[in-house]
Amino acid sequence: MDYKAKHRFADTGPRKIRLFADLIRGKNVDEALQLLRFYHNRGAKLLLAVVQSAYGNATDQESPDPDGLIVSECRVDGAPTFKRIQPRARGTAFQIKRRMAHIHVTLSDPPEEVVVPPAAVAAPAVIETPAPAPAAIEAHTPAPAVTEPPAPAVSESPAPAAPETPAAPPT
Numbered sequence: 141m142d143y144k145a146k147h148r149f150a151d152t153g154p155r156k157i158r159l160f161a162d163l164i165r166g167k168n169v170d171e172a173l174q175l176l177r178f179y180h181n182r183g184a185k186l187l188l189a190v191v192q193s194a195y196g197n198a199t200d201q202e203s204p205d206p207d208g209l210i211v212s213e214c215r216v217d218g219a220p221t222f223k224r225i226q227p228r229a230r231g232t233a234f235q236i237k238r239r240m241a242h243i244h245v246t247l248s249d250p251p252e253e254v255v256v257p258p259a260a261v262a263a264p265a266v267i268e269t270p271a272p273a274p275a276a277i278e279a280h281t282p283a284p285a286v287t288e289p290p291a292p293a294v295s296e297s298p299a300p301a302a303p304e305t306p307a308a309p310p311t
Contacts, residue, residue: 143201143209143247145194150186153239154216157183161214161243169195169209169247187214187243194245205249213246 150157160183164172169191176188191211198206219240226234 141201141249142212143194143198145190145197145245147186147190147193147243149219150241150243152182152186152241154218154241155239156181157187157216157241157243160184160187161216164191164211165214167211168207169211170207172211187245190243190245191247194247198247208250209247210250211245212248213244215244217242217244 160176160179160181163175164187167175172191173188173195176184176191179185195206195209198209219242221240222238224236224238226236228234
């Protein structure tokens, strides 16, 4: 069964909360709570409150094993943005966006592992390719062999060295 909790219009930007949502997604509830408790960050504290609320919903509804729940969904969406104006030099103004977020957390029972007996596993399918027709084999003629030209002869005596001349001074 799924146990849900949400916090709407959280007064922190969604990008700052998503950092911690990605950390706890798919983890056990106890592990997620321990992770969030030791981060001294506003986004982590908001997410911690929502996970604790979902965990409380599970214990109130008498879940068979509230400690065995996992964080199956942890979603942080954008909420409406307050727009303000910051006066700047020479009569201009910059826009300040005060972002908010909606946090949704869903806890669920861990998925049950399905054990497939070895006899039920199918053997891999073998795809047979048809043999080429005999007429196609007779029509094929091999390409002529490529012959390489002979390599140039290498003389055994070394080439005479050029006499060394002193370098001319720069003018």
